[in-house]
Amino acid sequence: MYRILVSDPVAEEGLALLQEHFRVDVRTDLPEDELVEIIKDYDALVVRSGTQVTSRIIEAGKNLKIIGRAGTGVDNIEVDAATKRGIPVVNAPEGNTLAATEHTIAMMLALARNIPQANMSLKQKQWKRSKFMGIELNDKSLGILGLGRIGREVARRANAMEMRCLAYDPFISADRARELGVELMPLDDVIRNADFITIHTPLTKETKHVINAQRIALMKKGVRIINCARGGIIDEKALLEGLKSGKVAGAALDVFEDEPPLKSPLLELENVIVTPHLGASTVEAQQNVAITVAKEIIAVLQGEQAKYAVNAPTIPSELQDRIEPFATLSEKMGRFLIQLLEGRLESVDLVYGGEIGQFSGNTRIITRHVLKGMMDPILQTPANIINAEYIARERGITIRETVTEESHGFKNLITISAKTDRMGETMSGSVLMKGISRIVSIGGYTMDMIPEGYVIVSRHLDKPGVIGRASTILGEANINIAGMQVGRINPGEEAIMVLNVDSEVPPDVMEKIRTKVGIFTARFVKL
Ligand code: NAD
Ligand code: MLT
16 A cells, blocks of 8 residues: 655645545654655655755655645755656645635735734724825736736736736736736836736746845835745845835735744834735635645556646646547657667657647647657666656757648658667657557658567568568567568668567577578567
């Protein structure tokens, strides 16, 4: 029975689901050294944002098959270390969107009307009405940085409150923004024009300290800033100065550069309101994310694909069934091709033709299967679709993908050309119908071959007796030929022979075939 370690508090509903299938240990607040010590016994690790899943922990997790993050951000997980080991990292990106959205709106209203300060003052038996004069949101400009899941929901609610929404998100089209009632503009224009600025981007190299002293200088005097995304997107020193100088009228922060921010001078300022990273802390969100992650872990440990792997290309669910036959064929083609090659692999070119064009934007998953097929036979530990591309790129292999309408008479055609420092080889395959695929050419020779079982591929001189001699050698070794394809371009010149055989061909038998007159090369392939 698989063993699951849950190292942060996760909602009961998710734990119950996991417990139906696996042995689950909940052990929170473990120091890194202890996690490194015990992780080898577990097949899956489930965390929220508390556990720092370092490369040391990932390396020590010899049996780890999946890491689940009950939440959105995976910045507490060293994803590259997991990718390298072929471990999928899954998150629950949708379950807490509304919780974080509503928290943002709550923070914006609280900031506009000084609710936390007024609440505290009255509880200290003071009745100070003029001190807590607020401002209205109506007719104010809200600058949204990051128009993803949460940014969009914030925009919808801000529009309902008749705010004017401006946004910066380099990965969203102006049309999509318009549909959301948002004006997309360059970052500094948002910064200059907003009365309120709210952040909804991930923390990345590009977004780190995107709100800094220079940008604060560009802001309107009296701007209010909300961050319910990630600490570190705002330079807290610059914010502190902005707040002290009065340039920034107020800030509402749910996240901090260092959490918990117990020594932060920001906590001393009256115009700063804070919550201890509560954006996702609703009963509903915690149930949602725990259930999503539990389902992902169950799926992956039962051999299915993850829906939300952050280190694998995700395919829209409506395409999954349609892409699957191409993924299966392409993996076999990759496995086949690598066994025909000699030398150090330098490049892999993939051409997706015909109806595969419909998947445009989602062909990377097919490419990952090709690379898995190619890497698997040459590695000590098996490659998978998580680490195959990483391994290939780490070895300096160039990978190029082209999508074209051209498919040479087939409804769909996958062509893979691979080059090593010593040779090149090309192979094409097609999915004829669900469950039926064929290799339709190797090295430019047309054929109709089922990509399964044991195969001998030879290049020989097209003259009488060569094929017969090879068949005799196999017969003498008691190896049955199940199918044969021969192809040539011009009579009497080089030709190809592809034999499907019923059992493995020992190296000495292959050697006999290779040394027969007329055979140039012969390779044995296991699919
Ligand atoms: P998302 O991936 O749906 O959206 C992020 C958006 O940011 C995307 O549209 C992306 O295009 C955009 N973006 C990326 N780089 C950018 C850049 N340099 N400049 C501008 N835009 C950029 O993510 P989401 O689910 O909306 O989450 C947003 C943030 O909120 C994340 O940081 C997430 O970790 C955080 N979050 C916090 C809490 C909390 O408890 N406070 C809860 C949930 C999510
Ligand atoms: C998230 O990224 O989902 C949030 O930060 C909430 C959490 O820490 O779980």
